[in-house]
Amino acid sequence: xxxxxxxxxxxxxxxxxxxxxxxxxxxxxxxxxxxxxxxxxxxxxxxxxxxxxxxxxxxxxxxxxxxxxxxxxxxxxxxxxxxxxxxxxxxxxxxxxxxxxxxxxxxxxxxxxxxxxxxxxxxxxxxxxxxxxxxxxxxxxxxxxxxxxxxxxxxxxxxxxxxxxxxxxxxxxxxxxxxxxxxxxxxxxxxxxxxxxxxxxxxxxxxxxxxxxxxxxxxxxxxxxxxxxxxxxxxxxxxxxxxxxxxxxxxxxxxxxxxxxxxxxxxxxxxxxxxxxxxxxxxxxxxxxxxxxxxxxxxxxxxxxxxxxxxxxxxxxxxxxxxxxxxxxxxxxxxxxxxxxxxxxxxxxxxxxxxxxxxxxxxxxxxxxxxxxxxxxxxxxxxxxxxxxxxxxxxxxxxxxxxxxxxxxxxxxxxxxxxxxxxxxxxxxxxxxxxxxxxxxxxxxxxxxxxxxxxxxxxxxxxxxxxxxxxxxxxxxxxxxxxxxxxxxxxxxxxxxxxxxxxxxxxxxxxxxxxxxxxxxxxxxxxxxxxxxxxxxxxxxxxxxxxxxxxxxxxxxxxxxxxxxxxxxxxxxxxxxxxxxxxxxxxxxxxxxxxxxxxxxxxxxxxxxxxxxxxxxxxxxxxxxxxxxxxxxxxxxxxxxxxxxxxxxxxxxxxxxxxxxxxxxxxxxxxxxxxxxxxxxxxxxxxxxxxxxxxxxxxxxxxxxxxxxxxxxxxxxxxxxxxxxxxxxxxxxxxxxxxxxxxxxxxxxxxxxxxxxxxxxxxxxxxxxxxxxxxxxxxxxxxxxxxxxxxxxxxxxxxxxxxxxxxxx
Numbered sequence: 026x027x028x029x030x031x032x033x034x035x036x037x038x039x040x041x042x043x044x045x046x047x048x049x050x051x052x053x054x055x056x057x058x059x060x061x062x063x064x065x066x067x068x069x070x071x072x073x074x075x076x077x078x079x080x081x082x083x084x085x086x087x088x089x090x091x092x093x094x095x096x097x098x099x100x101x102x103x104x105x106x107x108x109x110x111x112x113x114x115x116x117x118x119x120x121x122x123x124x125x126x127x128x129x130x131x132x133x134x135x136x137x138x139x140x141x142x143x144x145x146x147x148x149x150x151x152x153x154x155x156x157x158x159x160x161x162x163x164x165x166x167x168x169x170x171x172x173x174x175x176x177x178x179x180x181x182x183x184x185x186x187x188x189x190x191x192x193x194x195x196x197x198x199x200x201x202x203x204x205x206x207x208x209x210x211x212x213x214x215x216x217x218x219x220x221x222x223x224x225x226x227x228x229x230x231x232x233x234x235x236x237x238x239x240x241x242x243x244x245x246x247x248x249x250x251x252x253x254x255x256x257x258x259x260x261x262x263x264x265x266x267x268x269x270x271x272x273x274x275x276x277x278x279x280x281x282x283x284x285x286x287x288x289x290x291x292x293x294x295x296x297x298x299x300x301x302x303x304x305x306x307x308x309x310x311x312x313x314x315x316x317x318x319x320x321x322x323x324x325x326x327x328x329x330x331x332x333x334x335x336x337x338x339x340x341x342x343x344x345x346x347x348x349x350x351x352x353x354x355x356x357x358x359x360x361x362x363x364x365x366x367x368x369x370x371x372x373x374x375x376x377x378x379x380x381x382x383x384x385x386x387x388x389x390x391x392x393x394x395x396x397x398x399x400x401x402x403x404x405x406x407x408x409x410x411x412x413x414x415x416x417x418x419x420x421x422x423x424x425x426x427x428x429x430x431x432x433x434x435x436x437x438x439x440x441x442x443x444x445x446x447x448x449x450x451x452x453x454x455x456x457x458x459x460x461x462x463x464x465x466x467x468x469x470x471x472x473x474x475x476x477x478x479x480x481x482x483x484x485x486x487x488x489x490x491x492x493x494x495x496x497x498x499x500x501x502x503x504x505x506x507x508x509x510x511x512x513x514x515x516x517x518x519x520x521x522x523x524x525x526x527x528x529x530x531x532x533x534x535x536x537x538x539x540x541x542x543x544x545x546x547x548x549x550x551x552x553x554x555x556x557x558x559x560x561x562x563x564x565x566x567x568x569x570x571x572x573x574x575x576x577x578x579x580x581x582x583x584x585x586x587x588x589x590x591x592x593x594x595x596x597x598x599x600x601x602x603x604x605x606x607x608x609x610x611x612x613x614x615x616x617x618x619x620x621x622x623x624x625x626x627x628x629x630x631x632x633x634x635x636x637x638x639x640x641x642x643x644x645x646x647x648x649x650x651x652x653x654x655x656x657x658x659x660x661x662x663x664x665x666x667x668x669x670x671x672x673x674x675x676x677x678x679x680x681x682x683x684x685x686x687x688x689x690x691x692x693x694x695x696x697x698x699x700x701x702x703x704x705x706x707x708x709x710x711x712x713x714x715x716x717x718x719x720x721x722x723x724x725x726x727x728x729x730x731x732x733x734x735x736x737x738x739x740x741x742x743x744x745x746x747x748x749x750x751x752x753x754x755x756x757x758x759x760x761x762x763x764x765x766x767x768x769x770x771x772x773x774x775x776x777x778x779x780x781x782x783x784x785x786x787x788x789x790x791x792x793x794x795x796x797x798x799x800x801x802x803x804x805x806x807x808x809x810x811x812x813x814x815x816x817x818x819x820x821x822x823x824x825x826x827x828x829x830x831x832x833x834x
Contacts, residue, residue, distance in 0.1 A: 026052050027081050028090060030072035031105075031123050032065050041119070042075050044082050045090045055090070058105065060097035060127075064088050068137075073100045073123055098127055098391060101412060107446050114445075115828045116810040117435030125435055126410040138198045139173055139186065141166040146194040153185040158194060170197070209385055213248035213279035214238070214265055217272055234264035239273060248279045282393070283386045285377045297334060302326075306335050306477035307342075310455060313475070314342055314417065319448045323424075323469040324457040326479030327488060327717070328688020329652075332457045333363070335479075336420045337370050339455060340401060344374065348417025348452075349400040353408055353439055355426035355649070357381050362630055362651055363403060363422075371401045378404035378411060381623050406431065406439035409446065416452045419443040423649050424456040424465060425681055427831045436827050440465075459688060460681040460719060463726055464737040482692075489659070489690040489697035491715045493706040496663075507594050507602060512660045512700045516603075520610050520639055524657040524695065528603065528642045529686045531666040532558070532595045539566060539577070543586035548575065554786035560597060560618075571788040599662055600642045607640070615643035648686040654693025659686055664703040664711055671783040672833050673735050676710040680722050683714035734775070734798055736829075742797040742809060743830040745782060747790035747823045754791045755779060757820060762795055764812050773801035783834045790823070796833070 029042035045063055047055050055061070059074045069091060081087060100108075100123065108122035115122075139161060147158035160177040161168055174182050189195045216239070237258045242249060249257075251265060258264070268274035299307065306324055313320030326332045340350045354363055357379045367375050376390040376399035393399040395412045402411040406429050409419070421429070421440050429439040440456065447454045456465055456474075469476040482488060494509045504510065519526050539548055539559050548557045550568035557566035559577055567574040581589045600614045615629050626646075633641050634653060641647060661683060668679045683701055691697020703711055713722035731738050746758035758779040766776065775798040782792035799805040806828050813821055 026055070027078050027087070028055060028061070028074045029076040029078070030061060030063055030074055030090075031108075031119055032063060032070050032072040033120050033124060043072075044087055046081070046087045047077075048089050051090055051093060054093040056099075058099040058101050060094045060099065062091040062094060064091060073105070073127070075100075075105050098395065098412070100127055103446075103450055104410060104412065106449060107410070107442070110445055111435050111437050111442065114441075114806065115435045115437055116806045116813075116826050117437075121434045122437075125407070125431070125437065137170040139168055139170055140196050140198060141194070142196055143194050146192045147189060150188065150192065150194070151185070153179040153181065154189050154192075154194075157182075157185050157189060161195065209281050209283055209389070210278050211281055212251050213277045214242065214251055214254055214268070214274050215248035215277050216242045217275050232264065232267065234258055234260040235268055235273075238264055238268060242274065248277045250279065250281060283383065283389045285382050285386045285390065299334065299338065300331065300479075300481075300483065302479045302481065303331050303335055303338075306479060307338055309475055309477045310335070310339050310453065311342060313453045314339070314346070317451055319451055319453060320475060321444055321447075321454040321456065322475035322477055323461055323465055324455050324477050324479070325461055325466070325469070325719075326457070326459060327482060328459045328685065329482040329486065329488075329692045330459075330479035331483045332422070332459075332479060333366060335477075336422065336455065336457065337366065339418060340420070341370070343417035344371075344400055346417060348415050349397075349402075349413035350418045350420065351402045351408055351411055351413060351416070351443070352404075352420040353422060353429070353443065354403065354405060355423045355428045356646055357405055357626060362626075364627075367401065367403050374399060375401045375403060376411070378402060378408045380405075380407075381626075383623070409439045409443050416447065416450045418453050418455070419447050420455045420457065422457050423685075425458045425460055425462040426649070427678075430831045434825075436830075438829060438831070441829070460684050463677055463723065463730065466719075466723055467727060467737040486691065486694075487696050488717055489687055489699045491687050491699045491701060491717060493711065493715050494700055494702045495706050496702050496704045499702075507599060507662055508606060508660075509700075509702055512702065513606060515658055515698065515700055516607060516640070516660065519658045520607060522657075525633070525636070525638075525653060525655045526640045526658045526660065527647055527653075527656055527686070527689050528599055528640060528660045528662060529644075529648055529682075530594060530596045530599050530642065530662045531644060531682065539589060541581040541584060541586060541589045543588045544581060544584040546581050546583040546589075548578070548582075552786070552789040554784055558595065594662060596642050596644060603640050603642060610639040611637065612640045612642065613638040615641060615647055617644070617646075620646070645682065647689070648682055651689055652692050653689065655695075656689055657691060657693075657695050657697050659690040659697070659699040661686060661699070661701040661703075664701050664714075665705055668705065668708060668710065670834065673730075673733070674831065676708070676729075677726060679708075680710040680714050680726075683711065684717060684719070687714065687717065734800060738800070740799040740805070740828075741830055742799070742805060743827045743833060744795040744797070744809070745825045745827070746779070746793045746795075747787070747825070749790060751791040754793045754823065757823065758793045758795050760820060761812065761816065761824065764816070765797070765809065768808050768812060769797070769805065770801075774799050774805060794833070 026047040028045050028047050030045055031042045055074060055077065057074055057077055061072055061074060062069050063072045104126050108126055109119065111117065111122040112119040141158065141161045144158050144162055147154055156179050157177050161173060164173065164176065179185055190197060238254055241254060241257050251262070254265065255262060269276060310322050324332055324335060336352060340352065343350050352367065364377060376394050378387065378390055382390065390399070394402055397414045400413070402408050402413060421443050424440050431437050444454050468474045494511050496509065499509050516526050539557070548566050549555065550557055550571065550573055552571045552573055553568055555568065557568055557575065560567055564577045565574045566577050578589055580587055596614050596616045600612055603612045613629055613632060620626050620629065632638050636655065664679065664683055668675055687699035690699050701711065701715060705711065709725050710722065730736065744758065744761065746754045748754035748757065762776060762779055777796040777798065779793050779795045782794040785792055797805060809826060813824065813826065
């Protein structure tokens with residue numbers, strides 16, 4: 026038997042599987058999708074079997090599989106076909122696509138251990154080799170390669186290690202590190218079946234705690250975790266030991282599930298009567314579900330129109346038909362918020378997948394999905410790869426969100442992957458948004474996908490009144506606060522009425538930058554071409570790209586003057602000013618700085634939902650999907666943050682953010698209001714957001730895109746070249762550009778650049794980029810991938826290919 030294996034290794038040219046012979050002793054253990062250890066390039070490596078065959082291919086020497094890795098998650102055939110499509114469409118190595126699908130925490134890895142054999146043979150070696158041997162001896166003569174590297178800190182570590190190995194001074198032993206995640210096995214107690222139990226009344230009078238434990242065990246009908254049993258009865262471990270000693274109960278080992286949520290979580294009631302618009306949307310979506318024909322539907326609904334109820338009812342319909350569903354949310358914070366609604370409706374049928382789960386929780390949830398125990402999966406973009414059985418529906422909530430796009434290889438968009446997966450498994454897709462991506466709405470308007478509209482809020486509630494504030498006029502009047510007089514008064518009124526307020530700031534930190542008013546000096550990151558952001562708590566300047574930090578100066582490092590001040594605004598500054606202006610109010614902040622710890626999203630949202638805080642200051646994570654009935658005012662501190670970025674989607678992003686965050690107001694019985702502060706309120710994106718006029722914005726934006734040939738009227742590929750030396754980054758990209766000019770059909774493709782990237786230096790690397798604009802269907806990604814593969818490996822270093830980029834930065 027022979028196996029085609031995709032090897033989980035980073036190396037050029039690994040776009041196809043490799044063939045291995047299956048040893049006789051492994052034939053009963055292998056299967057398509059199994060995780061295996063294989064010999065590859067002189068070492069043991071992890072791979073996945075994608076095909077088994079009885080006859081060998083016509084190739085040379087074929088090596089044997091080493092082992093099947095126990096407890097590693099399998100890769101089923103539909104998911105492997107999806108991995109192959111991702112590899113081809115996004116021009117990424119197939120191994121990267123497989124790695125995106127298989128959770129890293131359950132993947133096996135190969136570990137390398139260095140053992141000291143003869144230290145004398147290193148005595149006449151180079152200083153680096155001697156240093157390695159000495160450190161290895163200090164570590165007990167044996168150490169993991171990575172630990173030795175970190176401890177020794179020598180130049181050209183790999184070369185020195187190879188030389189020591191050739192001298193016979195050390196040996197390198199490779200072994201498989203099994204997946205970290207394991208089922209959780211705990212001690213439990215169960216009734217002894219063949220033992221005659223005492224009469225309950227008799228035992229109660231003599232040993233009430235023992236009697237209570239026996240009663241719990243009998244009612245459970247199976248083993249109970251000892252800690253849980255003690256909690257239920259309210260006792261120590263003594264009664265349990267007594268029951269075991271008398272032979273009435275026995276100790277057992279039992280596997281328990283680690284729960285990332287509780288099924289009884291509060292959420293959306295199941296008996297809500299759908300509105301007429303919701304019923305019409307459910308009819309449109311249900312037509313595809315009942316016919317079993319893959320169908321994509323855009324659910325375009327204004328904020329507060331009840332899109333979540335349409336999702337839940339559509340999912341319930343699929344479950345009734347025996348299918349499974351995946352629901353995607355753009356961010357972990359929104360997953361946490363939606364968890365209660367989904368858990369209350371689907372209980373133990375629901376599984377949660379996201380990166381903030383513990384290793385054990387993710388393992389247990391993945392296994393529940395894989396076994397078919399869980400039939401509804403909720404999570405951010407990676408949940409699109411959940412190994413559900415009989416997929417019937419994929420919901421992509423807030424489908425316009427850029428967080429659905431992965432930032433490293435493979436640079437897939439979960440929205441596109443969801444449609445591809447659903448199409449291949451005869452499932453339907455719902456793309457939901459109050460501000461759909463221009464490309465998505467264009468597809469719906471042209472009839473390529475279905476369209477269902479929720480044009481009004483639930484119960485006829487009005488959309489919030491949105492008022493613009495011109496900050497130029499505020500400054501002319503001498504007001505320098507980040508709170509305009511109109512916003513300050515509106516907040517005070519809401520606090521008097523015991524209503525809640527959300528303040529949106531699209532930047533974390535205290536101040537955007539620091540400036541010396543004497544000489545104009547601004548501290549910039551030494552690794553990135555950006556200014557440093559001031560954080561008041563630790564009093565540091567921090568780069569939000571590479572996380573480099575410096576102590577905040579009190580005098581100018583350049584002119585030594587004392588007039589160095591903070592400018593711009595971040596969440597920390599707004600939080601501080603809100604506390605100062607409204608000392609009676611409880612203010613909390615929600616950004617990436619305050620939500621680093623596990624559970625912090627849920628904790629902050631719970632505080633706000635239960636009314637323990639009056640004002641919530643936050644970044645984009647508070648701008649969408651959140652539903653707090655007592656929020657009647659939203660304030661946008663500055664609407665211009667993203668408006669002037671060098672990106673053709675800047676206006677769209679601004680409109681979406683403003684419309685979404687405004688929609689957090691007035692979702693209860695009291696009408697809402699949003700105040701948008703801007704230095705450019707006459708911009709068409711801001712004017713449309715004030716009117717909450719998606720159609721008006723779309724008409725103007727799509728005309729602009731058509732004129733300039735941007736998506737949806739062209740497909741873009743952005744190629745970025747990065748290098749520590751600016752000239753190398755440029756020359757490498759120019760070499761590729763020259764090659765592409767000879768290969769691509771110029772009548773259908775425009776080549777823009779090479780040119781310095783908008784952020785010309787990032788994390789110590791200079792950056793140039795080349796933009797390809799495909800106005801037809803020229804197979805451009807394949808041409809680019811083949812051109813890259815034909816370049817020498819040294820010339821490909823630092824080249825990043827991004828198909829369908831969502832940002833040009």
